[in-house]
Amino acid sequence: MVSRDAEGGGTGERADGGLDDAVTSYSPFETNRWEGVAGVTLLVIAAGVIARQASLVLVGAVGVGYAIYAHYGDAPPARLAVSRSLDETAPEPGDEVRVTVRVTNEGSATLADLRLVDGVPPALEVVDTPARLATALRPGATATFSYRVRAxxxxxxxEPLRAVTRSPAGARERETRVAAATTLRCAPTLDAGADLPLRGLTTQYHGRVPTDVGGSGVEFYATREYRRGDPLRRIDWNRRARTGELATLELREERAATVVLLVDAREEAYVAPAPEAENAVERSVEAAGLTFTALQDGGDRAGIAAVSRRDCWLPPGAGTDHAVRARDLLATHPALAPTPDDDGVFYASVWLRRLRRRLPADAQVILFSPLADRYPVRVAKRLDAHGHLVTVVSPDPTSDRTVGATVARFERDGRVRDLRGRGIRVVEWGDESFPKAVAGASRRWDG
Structure with a gap:
């Protein structure tokens, strides 16, 4: 089947003569399948006449018949009804989902040569039979085919199903696209899964930010005169025993930390060490989900943002409703799609100014980025300069398979050294699990 650009299209006709916005029909075009037959035929006939060879003239006559046959008839229009069903509309990541497509010929002409190609979303992998079918359909007949995708x-x-019909000789084709709204939604649960050692990622106090305000807490701050109603457990009994005076212990008050998880989701961040490996954005979103859950479990306020041309911002918050919004954002927001969106321009300076206006003054930032170029280094330095504690979590997308890959690894190592030289903590995350990478980095920082 010869492919072509979609041009000359328009709104298709329904079987009842009306217009249907879900159907787009294109003008027929030549496939060039019989290109050159007429010229060769004339040459053969001419050679037969010159050489006075009746056999050559006869062969040429046969060729004339094929040339006439090639231009006989047109590709019939396809008036189709399409339905698509999924055996699971909300699977878990990695689940295989069976897709069943039913196509009915609602026209009055027989489609003797019909090619169907389903519009599988680009992020989904077809794992068994192809998402296509070649068949013939009489008026009123239905063809069904199925395939599986990995969620x-x-x-x-x-996307719309592509239907291509051919003329009897295959010299002309007509393409029709029929939309059948179908959505698969895959939203993984936000579950830390294991004890995620976040102490080093934020402050030196796990889950809390110490202040210089006296109150309830875990660390001694000062003593003051006893006041009626003070809890007995906070009375300084040692002082009472020594001097007979009552005094109350003031402990250093702790407040919940405010942390914004920032995922680098620019086109440059969709890199992986091998074609079959997960790209860095997918790994970053997974790690952000684990981190968000761990912060919420520790009582901290967590928010989410993306380095992307699409606006993606969830203000720091806590509670069940906030966790539901975060889960939905990480799973379905277009800025964090599994495949890059190259439709548009990313205005780096505008995005950074907008982020700085949104960040609370006391917010810490955990930046998830493969450090594939200099821009995330610039972002981390700028936020650090404006008083935000920054930690970079960097899934390693490099390899040493080729000379180019080795050079890319060397350049990324230089960016890591640049950040650490500025005093910004970096968690390098290779083939190990994310909690293990965080634990290893925390041990180095504590040492």
């Missing part, structure tokens, strides 16, 4: 995080909408 990945995100909300995935099917």
């Amino acid at each position: 990945v995080r995100g909300s995935h909408d099917w």
